[in-house]
Amino acid sequence: MKTYRVKAVRDTEEALVFEILQNLQRKGTIVFEEEHMEPKPKATTPATEEQVQEIIDEAELMPYYSEQEAKKILHL
16 A cells, blocks of 8 residues: 555645545545654753663664664664
């Protein structure tokens, strides 16, 4: 299954696009959900080395991967 983002080019066409999507949903062709934009999160603080080690330990990757590989896998 693929997910698409649909944006009406003109505000005047928004109702038409919405109606088309609702019709396709009624026919069972698509699942239509309105996406709610959430506010962007505040700037984050980088994890300390101690926190990074704890995350790696919790993931139980060390028996199988080096520390560098574990950090890459966990995007740390």
